[in-house]
Amino acid sequence: MTIEINATTRKAQGTGASRRLRKSGRTPGIIYGSGDIAIIELDHNELYHKLRQEAFHASVLTLNLEGKKESVQLRDFVMHPFRQQVQHIDFQRVDMKKKMHIKVPLHFLNADIAPGVKTGGGKVSHVMNELEIICLPKDLPAFIEVDLGKLDLGHSIHLADLILPKGVEAAAHGTHTAEAVVATVQIPRGAVEAEAEAEAAAAAAASAAAATAAAPAAAAPAKEAKK
Numbered sequence: 001m002t003i004e005i006n007a008t009t010r011k012a013q014g015t016g017a018s019r020r021l022r023k024s025g026r027t028p029g030i031i032y033g034s035g036d037i038a039i040i041e042l043d044h045n046e047l048y049h050k051l052r053q054e055a056f057h058a059s060v061l062t063l064n065l066e067g068k069k070e071s072v073q074l075r076d077f078v079m080h081p082f083r084q085q086v087q088h089i090d091f092q093r094v095d096m097k098k099k100m101h102i103k104v105p106l107h108f109l110n111a112d113i114a115p116g117v118k119t120g121g122g123k124v125s126h127v128m129n130e131l132e133i134i135c136l137p138k139d140l141p142a143f144i145e146v147d148l149g150k151l152d153l154g155h156s157i158h159l160a161d162l163i164l165p166k167g168v169e170a171a172a173h174g175t176h177t178a179e180a181v182v183a184t185v186q187i188p189r190g191a192v193e194a195e196a197e198a199e200a201a202a203a204a205a206a207s208a209a210a211a212t213a214a215a216p217a218a219a220a221p222a223k224e225a226k227k
Contacts, residue, residue, distance in 0.1 A: 004062040004069075005050055007031075007040040018088075027086045031063065031072060033093030040065060047086055051077065058104040058130075060094050060137045071137065073102060096137050101171055103130045104141055108183065110149030116185030120153035123188045127181045131162075132171040139167030146182060156184035 010021070010028055018028045027047050031038040050056045056074065063072045072091040080087055094100060106129055116122040131144055144164065146157060159170055160178035170177060 002062055003050070003053070003056055003059055004064055005042065005046065006064045007042045008066055010039045010041040013039060022085065022087070027089060029089040029091065031065070031070070031091045031093060033072075034095060035093065038065065042089070044086060047089065048084065051086065054105055055142050058102060058140070058142060060140060061091070063091060071096060073100065094137050099134050099136055100140070101132060101134055102140065103132045105130050105143045106146050106182070107143045108146045108148055110147055114148045114151040114185060116151050116153035116155065120185070121187065122153040122185040124148060124151075125184050125186050127156075127183060131159075131182075133164070133168050134171050135168040139165065141165045141168060144168075148183060148185075151183070151185050153185050153187065157182045 007029070012021075021028055021041055022044070025044050026041045027044045029040045029042055031040060059073070061072050061074065063070050071094040073094055075090040075092045077089040078087040079085065106126075108124070108126065111117060111124045114122075114124070117124060133141075133144075135141075144162060146162060148157065151157060158178065159180040159182060162170075162182065164170065
């Protein structure tokens with residue numbers, strides 16, 4: 001699926017010009033990479049709705065700049081602190097012959113049938129929600145699937161367990177990349193606390209019962225002495 005977005009060349013620059021641009025429903029941005037930097041502006045509503053699409057963040061996009069189309073990827077954007085307004089956006093040109101570094105979302109499957117969840121009462125914890133990969137633009141996946149269907153309680157899925165599409169490799173995640181944890185099934189904290197409280201209550205009850213049983217035995221010699 002090709003995602004296309006429209007832009008026009010931005011003529012006025014500077015803080016004041018950008019402020020006026022935003023008030024008129026436009027968003028300032030730039031395109032950089034090979035070639036000259038292009039100063040652009042985009043329709044805010046179109047851009048805002050595109051940003052709500054997961055694929056827009058992890059795809060090679062087609063940017064239509066006044067009839068000239070370029071392959072780009074989203075590099076950064078700035079949102080207003082409390083308004084639903086895109087303040088600025090950056091795109092980078094994509095060379096279709098060079099490998100790219102990009103983050104793609106992880107889609108977790110079969111969590112509900114994982115033994116650690118279905119029979120063990122555990123809960124899936126996502127350590128990663130996206131993965132940085134290296135690949136040619138033509139091999140870029142929209143997402144990577146993580147199958148949790150066989151995950152037992154207390155067990156984890158590691159980076160080495162993922163089945164990556166052809167032509168895709170994981171970027172380095174520290175010294176032990178293959179051992180990086182992607183997801184795990186754990187006993188919910190509330191359940192652990194409830195179990196600990198139940199054990200403490202049982203121990204207290206046992207201690208109280210032992211003390212009650214020992215009391216008559218201690219009092220018996222005193223009665224005999226009185227006789």
